[in-house]
Amino acid sequence: MRDGRLGVKSGHGFYDDNDQRVAELTLKLYQVARQLDSDSA
């Protein structure tokens, strides 16, 4: 189990997120982080 990102790569996580779903959520993380930056500026 040294592959990291276990749920995504091996399909053995809690969620059934596929690559597209992970990409969408990751994009949202960028957006939220940018928003935090602008909120604190």
Place this chain on the structure above:
Amino acid sequence: MVSGTRTLDGPLGLVGAGYIGHLFAQQFALAGYEVRAWSPGTSVRTLHDRLRQSVSTLAEIGVVEPSDIDDVVGRVSIHDDLATALTPCAAVMESIVEDAEVKSACYRDIEAVIGAEVLLWSATSNFPMTQLAAGMAHPERAVVVHPVQTQLIIFVEVVAGEHTSEETVTTTMRFCDDVDLRAVRVRKEIPGFLWNRVWFSMLREMLHLVDIGAADPLELDSIVQTTLRAFVPVFGPLQMTDLIGHDTLRDISNALYPNSRLTEPHRQRSNS
């Protein structure tokens, strides 16, 4: 906001009218249920005033029509004795002091004035129903309905005791749906249930970090607020572990907490 369905046919009893009792009374009355309140102390005397204030605030934010405030508050009646309050009720919500002996004694008093089929809900945040209901004539009717709340109830944890019937649990879950309360069934009867265990694990660590001088309390608060805001709206914490990798998380956790090691990566999948 009056609910169209009625899982329970009859009014609801409220025993204890402090902060938590107030929140339940408000939730039930907003959904159209009649609430009959009694308290062992004086909290019930101020319940109407507090309800009017909180329902008015809900009207200010658009949850309630201003013209409905009187109706909502009017669904809650105040009573001087337990029997008068509870005798006509289909279920009783208890939210008195967090003392197991006092609660158990209260349940015996409640059982003396209600029918055998009437449900008994406890708002305890800690005690297992198996313990609280040990002296009850009908423990099958008793179940924990613990609110997790801020200014409103966010959700309730429904926790059965050893003798709680499945019918009590399913009726309670349906009722929660009636009154627009998200209900989560706790699958094991464990102290602190779910949320308090999660919450206190973080809170204890934060207090410890402050106590040992590792962090300034305001700065620690700030980084927790910022970091949770940065990912919780997008990923649930367990969903995040899928992304990071259960093996990596397990290794970090075992290095931090060698006395409570995680042995196997979690493999259970959700249906989502």
